[in-house]
Amino acid sequence: MSGKSYLIPAVKLSELLEDFYIAVKKTDGSAFLATSLHAVQRGLDRILKNAGADFSISSSTFSSSTRKLKEKLKVLSKAGMSGARSRNVVYFSLSDEEEMWRTGCLGGDSPVALLSTVVTYNSQYLNMRTLQEHADLMFGDIQLLKDSQNRPFFARTGSVKQENRVNTNRACYGQIYHEHSKGHKLCPYCLLYKYMYIHRPPMQMEAKSPFYLTAQKEVNGMANVWYE
Numbered sequence: 001m002s003g004k005s006y007l008i009p010a011v012k013l014s015e016l017l018e019d020f021y022i023a024v025k026k027t028d029g030s031a032f033l034a035t036s037l038h039a040v041q042r043g044l045d046r047i048l049k050n051a052g053a054d055f056s057i058s059s060s061t062f063s064s065s066t067r068k069l070k071e072k073l074k075v076l077s078k079a080g081m082s083g084a085r086s087r088n089v090v091y092f093s094l095s096d097e098e099e100m101w102r103t104g105c106l107g108g109d110s111p112v113a114l115l116s117t118v119v120t121y122n123s124q125y126l127n128m129r130t131l132q133e134h135a136d137l138m139f140g141d142i143q144l145l146k147d148s149q150n151r152p153f154f155a156r157t158g159s160v161k162q163e164n165r166v167n168t169n170r171a172c173y174g175q176i177y178h179e180h181s182k183g184h185k186l187c188p189y190c191l192l193y194k195y196m197y198i199h200r201p202p203m204q205m206e207a208k209s210p211f212y213l214t215a216q217k218e219v220n221g222m223a224n225v226w227y228e
Contacts, residue, residue: 010055010061010062011061013057013062014057014061014062014064014065015064015065017044017057017062017065017068017069018064018065018068021037021041021065021068021069021072022068022072024037024040031076032076033076033129034072034073034076034077035129035130036129037069037072037073037076038069038073039123039124039129041057041058041069042124044057045057045058056095058095097120100116101186106120107185108185108190108191108194110219111199111215111216111219111226111227112215114191114194114195114199114215114226115195115212115213115215115227117191118191118192118195118212119134119212121176121188121191121192122134122137122142122156122192124188125174125175125176125188126142126154126155126156126173126174126175126176127156127173127174128156128173128174134212135212137210137211137212138207138208138209138210138211139196139204139205139206139207139208139209139210139211140206140207140208140209141156141157141158141211142154142155142156142157142192142196142211143155143157144193144196151177151178152177152178152189153175153176153177153189154175154176154189154192154193155172155173155174155175155176156172156173156174157172157173158173176188176189176192177189178190198224199224199225199226199227200213200225200226200227201213201225201227201228204227213227213228214227214228215227216228
């Protein structure tokens with residue numbers, strides 16, 4: 001897909017996506033997991049939206065290509081390539097996500113909304129595709145680093161699990177930079193920072209502390225600690 005794919009008429013793009021979903025493979029020739037292929041669809045939809053396209057590949061115009069995708073996902077799942085450790089997996093479309101932002105289910109104004117947003121962004125930007133990956137995540141697995149231009153970013157390095165390995169090369173499974181094109185309230189970096197360093201209890205900032213904590217049911221408006 002080129003940066004100008006949104007110039008292709010929607011109907012033609014749907015036809016191209018049909019072929020893409022059926023034939024796409026990794027560079028080594030192996031098939032994608034079902035969860036990864038679905039993430040590709042959401043990524044393409046996000047690219048179109050950011051490019052100013054006036055349609056979504058999850059709309060009815062793309063029903064044919066969406067049907068091909070669902071058929072491919074079923075084939076992959078039957079072949080044991082679902083990529084999920086649980087059958088209780090729910091996929092959200094871009095329009096679903098926008099509605100959750102609008103209604104306050106996502107955002108940084110409450111403990112539950114912030115936690116939900118962090119889970120969403122970790123899946124999107126840090127390549128966390130399964131429930132087990134989220135369940136195993138530790139505080140030290142996501143690090144605040146700086147690139148060669150001294151720009152801060154978060155990276156999922158899995159450093160806690162690698163600390164006893166002989167090879168000390170740091171793996172990186174995804175990065176989160178500042179993104180203020182839609183305002184700081186939607187910035188994945190700012191919201192992750194808020195969760196990790198502002199509203200988290202200090203005793204849960206150890207490397208081996210569980211990353212996801214329980215949101216407090218009642219929080220004083222002036223209280224900094226939102227989780228336990």
